[in-house]
Amino acid sequence: xxxxxxxxxxxxxxxxxxxxxxxxxxxxxxxxxxxxxxxxxxxxxxxxxxxxxxxxxxxxxxxxxxxxxxxxxxxxxxxxxxxxxxxxxxxxxxxxxxxxxxxxxxxxxxxxxxxxxxxxxxxxxxxxxxxxxxxxxxxxxxxxxxxxxxxxxxxxxxxxxxxxxxxxxxxxxxxxxxxxxxxxxxxxxxxxxxxxxxxxxxxxxxxxxxxxxxxxxxxxxxxxxxxxxxxxxxxxxxxxxxxxxxxxxxxxxxxxxxxxxxxxxxxxxxxxxxxxxxxxxxxxxxx
DNA sequence: CGCCAGGGCTAGC
DNA sequence: GCTAGCCATGGC
Numbered sequence: 001x002x003x004x005x006x007x008x009x010x011x012x013x014x015x016x017x018x019x020x021x022x023x024x025x026x027x028x029x030x031x032x033x034x035x036x037x038x039x040x041x042x043x044x045x046x047x048x049x050x051x052x053x054x055x056x057x058x059x060x061x062x063x064x065x066x067x068x069x070x071x072x073x074x075x076x077x078x079x080x081x082x083x084x085x086x087x088x089x090x091x092x093x094x095x096x097x098x099x100x101x102x103x104x105x106x107x108x109x110x111x112x113x114x115x116x117x118x119x120x121x122x123x124x125x126x127x128x129x130x131x132x133x134x135x136x137x138x139x140x141x142x143x144x145x146x147x148x149x150x151x152x153x154x155x156x157x158x159x160x161x162x163x164x165x166x167x168x169x170x171x172x173x174x175x176x177x178x179x180x181x182x183x184x185x186x187x188x189x190x191x192x193x194x195x196x197x198x199x200x201x202x203x204x205x206x207x208x209x210x211x212x213x214x215x216x217x218x219x220x221x222x223x224x225x226x227x228x229x230x231x232x233x234x235x236x237x238x239x240x241x242x243x244x245x246x247x248x249x250x251x252x253x254x255x256x257x258x259x260x261x262x263x264x265x266x267x268x269x270x271x272x273x274x275x276x277x278x279x280x281x282x283x284x285x286x287x
Numbered sequence: 288c289g290c291c292a293g294g295g296c297t298a299g300c
Numbered sequence: 301g302c303t304a305g306c307c308a309t310g311g312c
Contacts, residue, residue, distance in 0.1 A: 123294040175308025238293035
């Protein structure tokens, strides 16, 4: 990989296995939108950024080289060898087919507070509506950012959500999830749950910590661990993955717990990456 | 009207 | 430990 700065952009060449469309539309994040030119604009680290890709060259607009090194390289998981990860699934025909379809997916390392609240909102919900609610929450409580004449909002910090109540969240129309957001803010503010420790904790202990928050069960916890804490062994089982795993491997009766155990044994250390290929393939093809 | 969406909580075994 | 019924909201 070669990295250079050009005005307010960072350009990385020699990148293999990165496809912005598959990465940003595969369901792991809710704040990236595709532009007319097929680039993606999103907000993270309190900045509006535009990412485009041509052949093996990725352009990230509106960041400095220092910000790339300290934040975006890790955010985009560019320091991980996906060829090696894929090689660990090479004996599995189903994953092979799904990864050929969703090639270039990177498992993002998102900001954990945003990821937690977003996936609390995601429960029993549809992706377009999750995006709407997360966007509205940012507009109501997050900091305003101007970029190229347009207004964006950063995802609110814990401090900015300090005053939320079920009543104040009513405009979100998040339904029964509003009380879970309030509980998360309360437990994080009191220190009962500490997000700063999650990524350095062992998988099981980290999962138990997150599940102390109301509205965070095994699936939401796994999403947070996989998409913002670098736990690639996490294997979130939602309705799509459950159907897929039942159809391909385990049969109709398989429970969530059985699927999680099978995934850990069958896919191993990088089960979460296989999960994302399978989820994206199933959802895009309406299986 | 129905069913479904990146599930989780609670009550009752 | 497990399952059944319930939960807001909106799209189809």
